[in-house]
Amino acid sequence: MISEHENPVLEKLLSACGSALRRFSRFPELSSALAEMDLKQDLHVLAIGKDAGRMCATALEVLKERVTDGCVLTKYGHYRCVDDRIRHLEAGHPLPDQNSLQHSRLIVDWMVGLDPEAELLVLLSGGGSSLFELPRDSIDLDGLISQNRLLLQAGFGIAAVNASRAGFSRLKAGGALGFFSGRKVRVYALSDVEGDDPSIIASGPFTPEVPDSRVEYRIIGNNLSFRALLAEELRRHGWETFVDQRFLTGGPD
Numbered sequence: 164m165i166s167e168h169e170n171p172v173l174e175k176l177l178s179a180c181g182s183a184l185r186r187f188s189r190f191p192e193l194s195s196a197l198a199e200m201d202l203k204q205d206l207h208v209l210a211i212g213k214d215a216g217r218m219c220a221t222a223l224e225v226l227k228e229r230v231t232d233g234c235v236l237t238k239y240g241h242y243r244c245v246d247d248r249i250r251h252l253e254a255g256h257p258l259p260d261q262n263s264l265q266h267s268r269l270i271v272d273w274m275v276g277l278d279p280e281a282e283l284l285v286l287l288s289g290g291g292s293s294l295f296e297l298p299r300d301s302i303d304l305d306g307l308i309s310q311n312r313l314l315l316q317a318g319f320g321i322a323a324v325n326a327s328r329a330g331f332s333r334l335k336a337g338g339a340l341g342f343f344s345g346r347k348v349r350v351y352a353l354s355d356v357e358g359d360d361p362s363i364i365a366s367g368p369f370t371p372e373v374p375d376s377r378v379e380y381r382i383i384g385n386n387l388s389f390r391a392l393l394a395e396e397l398r399r400h401g402w403e404t405f406v407d408q409r410f411l412t413g414g415p416d
Contacts, residue, residue: 192384
């Protein structure tokens with residue numbers, strides 16, 4: 164059997180994939196967007212999802228001392244953004260757990276306590292649906308886990324799954340906005356859904372059902388933008404490439 168180190172084609176392919184992943188994980192579009200922001204005051208940062216730690220680290224690298232404080236809520240064992248201003252929290256994925264509820268309550272209490280003139284920077288990525296959750300009073304943790312398990316096992320697309328999740332959540336479908344009384348919310352999202360629909364990414368906690376002038380939303384990376392980076396790396400190794408514009412998926416979040 165030929166190992167990857169004895170196969171120059173495979174070695175180049177793995178090198179191109181690794182380079183594309185490293186470039187994508189530095190979130191160049193997020194860096195550019197943050198650098199262009201016209202800030203009136205310091206920001207509070209909330210990052211939610213499986214890439215929350217890396218996204219928060221990118222924000223701190225660009226914004227530096229303009230970040231007052233923040234919270235990261237991510238999956239167990241994922242990248243940790245190490246900074247004294249940031250509280251690092253971990254919870255269950257793909258099913259919510261007790262920490263999902265406990266840490267989400269902590270985040271909600273933090274948002275409620277922010278100044279009315281506060282500006283909130285929200286960084287969203289896949290996985291946020293199970294991580295960030297406060298169920299309605301009619302459902303307890305066991306019921307929440309059972310409902311999520313049934314939805315994930317039913318084989319529905321992520322749009323249908325997240326729409327159902329919103330029915331028993333106080334945070335999804337724009338619900339989280341109700342706990343923030345500040346003057347501005349800037350949401351920068353890493354999309355893992357077809358069409359980059361803000362209401363589907365992480366179940367849209369800061370996407371209101373009716374327009375809200377406080378909210379600014381921007382996609383900073385998606386399925387296609389990664390493949391574009393991969394194509395660049397493959398061309399650098401001498402391959403001709405074609406980027407399929409169709410959305411590619413492995414299933415629900």
